[in-house]
Amino acid sequence: xxxxxxxxxxxxxxxxxxxxxxxxxxxxxxxxxxxxxxxxxxxxxxxxxxxxxxxxxxxxxxxxxxxxxxxxxxxxxxxxxxxxxxxxxxxxxxxxxxxxxxxxxxxxxxxxxxxxxxxxxxxxxxxxxxxxxxxxxxxxxxxxxxxxxxxxxxxxxxxxxxxxxxxxxxxxxxxxxxxxxxxxxxxxxxxxxxxxxxxxxxxxxxxxxxxxxxxxxxxxxxxxxxxxxxxxxxxxxxxxxxxxxxxxxxxxxxxxxxxxxxxxxxxxxxxxxxxxxxxxxxxxxxxxxxxxxxxxxxxxxxxxxxxxxxxxxxxxxxxxxxxxxxxxxxxxxxxxxxxxxxxxxxxxxxxxxxxxxxxxxxxxxxxxxxxxxxxxxxxxxxxxxxxxxxxxxxxxxxxxxxxxxxxxxxxxxxxxxxxxxxxxxxxxxxxxxxxxxxxxxxxxxxxxxxxxxxxxxxxxxxxxxxxxxxxxxxxxxxxxxxxxxxxxxxxxxxxxxxxxxxxxxxxxxxxxxxxxxxxxxxxxxxxxxxxxxxxxxxxxxxxxxxxxxxxxxxxxxxxxxxxxxxxxxxxxxxxxxxxxxxxxxxxxxxxxxxxxxxxxxxxxxxxxxxxxxxxxxxxxxxxxxxxxx
Ligand code: GTP
Ligand code: SPV
Ligand code: MN
Numbered sequence: 167x168x169x170x171x172x173x174x175x176x177x178x179x180x181x182x183x184x185x186x187x188x189x190x191x192x193x194x195x196x197x198x199x200x201x202x203x204x205x206x207x208x209x210x211x212x213x214x215x216x217x218x219x220x221x222x223x224x225x226x227x228x229x230x231x232x233x234x235x236x237x238x239x240x241x242x243x244x245x246x247x248x249x250x251x252x253x254x255x256x257x258x259x260x261x262x263x264x265x266x267x268x269x270x271x272x273x274x275x276x277x278x279x280x281x282x283x284x285x286x287x288x289x290x291x292x293x294x295x296x297x298x299x300x301x302x303x304x305x306x307x308x309x310x311x312x313x314x315x316x317x318x319x320x321x322x323x324x325x326x327x328x329x330x331x332x333x334x335x336x337x338x339x340x341x342x343x344x345x346x347x348x349x350x351x352x353x354x355x356x357x358x359x360x361x362x363x364x365x366x367x368x369x370x371x372x373x374x375x376x377x378x379x380x381x382x383x384x385x386x387x388x389x390x391x392x393x394x395x396x397x398x399x400x401x402x403x404x405x406x407x408x409x410x411x412x413x414x415x416x417x418x419x420x421x422x423x424x425x426x427x428x429x430x431x432x433x434x435x436x437x438x439x440x441x442x443x444x445x446x447x448x449x450x451x452x453x454x455x456x457x458x459x460x461x462x463x464x465x466x467x468x469x470x471x472x473x474x475x476x477x478x479x480x481x482x483x484x485x486x487x488x489x490x491x492x493x494x495x496x497x498x499x500x501x502x503x504x505x506x507x508x509x510x511x512x513x514x515x516x517x518x519x520x521x522x523x524x525x526x527x528x529x530x531x532x533x534x535x536x537x538x539x540x541x542x543x544x545x546x547x548x549x550x551x552x553x554x555x556x557x558x559x560x561x562x563x564x565x566x567x568x569x570x571x572x573x574x575x576x577x578x579x580x581x582x583x584x585x586x587x588x589x590x591x592x593x594x595x596x597x598x599x600x601x602x603x604x605x606x607x608x609x610x611x612x613x614x615x616x617x618x619x620x621x622x623x624x625x626x627x628x629x630x631x632x633x634x635x636x637x638x639x640x641x642x643x644x645x646x647x648x649x650x651x652x653x654x655x656x657x658x659x660x661x662x663x664x665x666x667x668x669x670x671x672x673x674x675x676x677x678x679x680x681x682x683x684x685x686x687x688x689x690x691x692x693x694x695x696x697x698x699x700x701x702x703x704x705x706x707x708x709x710x711x712x713x714x715x716x717x718x719x720x721x722x723x724x725x726x727x728x729x730x731x732x733x734x735x736x737x738x739x740x741x742x743x744x745x746x747x748x749x750x751x752x753x754x755x756x757x758x759x760x761x762x763x764x765x766x767x768x769x770x771x772x773x774x775x776x777x778x779x780x781x782x783x784x785x786x787x788x789x790x791x792x793x794x795x
Contacts, residue, residue, distance in 0.1 A: 219312035227350015243382040249538025254525035262383040273391040284659030309374025310335040316354035317347035319500035324593035330364035345503040366400040366413035395425035421657035432488035436651040438466040439481040441587040445474030454602035455651040458637030467518035470706030478587035493677020496595035510544040528577040531556040533569035542570030572636035605632035611687040613751040616729035620671035623683025625784040661773035726791035
């Protein structure tokens with residue numbers, strides 16, 4: 167970390183009346199690392215003028231820098247250091263209770279034309295948003311340090327990697343970005359004249375007056391999470407939580423990257439990546455899209471309950487996919503860490519995640535045990551005595567509120583995961599054999615279906631709907647459409663995203679090996695509200711069927727929805743499914759499905775003439791198959 171001396175220490179002389187104070191500051195700050203791209207330096211200087219921080223710090227990504235920042239945050243009360251005997255080099259952060267999840271209602275796509283953002287995004291004209299943000303950010307970093315955080319999404323020298331620089335006034339964000347991305351000097355070095363890089367500005371929007379005491383989690387009631395896809399820029403104001411603030415993640419790797427990918431012929435998706443070795447020793451790779459808090463981390467770390475199958479982890483949230491020179495679809499995980507949902511993560515559901523979190527982890531909004539370790543609902547069956555909840559208050563099971571916030575999260579390096587695959591940083595990416603779409607559906611959607619072909623698979627992706635979770639603000643449990651699990655993350659018109667998938671599929675077909683496409687649903691319930699499928703490790707049975715289909719070994723039966731497994735082709739050994747449950751998992755309710763098709767037709771109509779014709783054809787064919795039932 168090159169900490170620049172403060173203006174007060176180095177300004178050659180006090181500013182003269184009438185002199186622009188900001189420019190004096192800037193000259194004192196302007197000591198970027200040698201070799202930094204002049205475009206980055208000029209941009210940082212210009213931002214410093216507007217945001218007027220006390221100090222500018224260029225982050226190098228070193229351990230010493232992380233030590234210093236965590237020490238500073240412990241001192242300020244932003245972090246609590248956990249007991250190193252239980253959880254070495256780990257910390258708990260408690261956010262402001264008004265800053266606990268992504269704010270989709272304050273997330274904006276500011277393309278030049280409204281139709282390029284499309285009906286699923288909040289659009290504001292770029293000039294208008296720039297004016298608003300210029301106004302809001304003037305002096306917004308007063309009394310704070312502006313950290314310059316260069317990072318690479320993807321392995322440093324991967325041809326699929328892209329670079330970015332985020333400035334932020336939150337040390338919590340710096341340390342989190344250090345875990346979630348390849349951050350620091352090595353990334354900055356790779357931004358050279360001619361390199362494309364994404365500009366990301368982040369402020370918590372809480373300037374400090376001289377002498378004013380800071381709070382543990384500064385943020386602003388008003389929030390703007392703004393994206394300018396044409397100029398590859400991000401400006402985020404007012405929040406320090408997750409996807410609102412760690413701009414490499416949803417803002418860059420999905421919203422901006424999806425627009426880059428559209429222009430350049432690849433895909434940026436809300437997908438986990440995993441590697442599977444089947445009992446015959448064949449290695450296969452899978453990409454799977456599920457909406458937020460619907461089981462990506464769990465599936466990425468799946469512990470098979472059937473013998474002979476090995477599952478390893480490549481990524482748990484975001485995948486960048488591109489047809490390779492051999493015509494096959496290849497994918498990288500652009501991230502370097504996991505920002506995973508804590509509640510529901512325990513020995514029975516995801517022991518691998520529990521093992522990953524042994525140390526070097528930042529926990530946000532979980533509960534604190536009296537012995538200085540952490541706890542959340544689902545970590546163990548019973549809550550330990552003497553907990554302090556995520557708000558910092560004494561808690562007992564009688565409190566009537568959760569001890570950990572439902573969207574509490576852990577931030578940890580992917581390399582610490584015991585099941586991380588040996589090819590997870592392959593610069594060329596891994597070859598994708600199967601694509602899975604999933605959602606949280608109590609009704610209608612079967613346990614697993616194989617698409618008839620790529621176009622039908624795109625229809626499956628386009629019609630994902632899911633019950634709302636705590637990952638974003640809104641009414642939990644309410645069913646909403648989440649096409650490609652990208653509803654909150656697509657940086658351009660969703661219908662164009664579907665057209666792009668159809669186009670990429672055409673290229674993959676020409677290459678002779680398009681991945682097979684499947685839909686899964688672990689969340690179907692019976693009339694009593696009980697999950698019919700046991701889920702978690704047992705999902706390996708479904709994964710095995712999927713990959714046996716790819717291998718040409720498993721049988722399937724035609725259904726109006728696509729190919730469904732014959733019971734004998736799924737390994738159900740040792741699983742005690744109550745009588746009738748298997749059938750219930752695949753039941754097709756004709757009336758309910760025809761209603762769903764009508765609802766989809768209305769949804770598609772909202773995209774007007776941007777709607778790709780092959781998808782409307784697919785929907786019409788689905789309707790015909792259902793009517794013939
Ligand atoms: P984001 O990080 O928000 O994008 O989400 P994610 O998809 O990675 O979410 P995660 O894997 O953390 O999902 C966690 C939630 O899914 C918890 O409530 C789990 O209990 C639930 N879950 C995961 N797998 C299963 C399953 O097989 N069956 C059931 N019933 N629940 C599951
Ligand atoms: C999600 O909500 O899908 C997440 C968490 O992965 S956040 O990074 O906050 O968006
Ligand atoms: Mn996610």
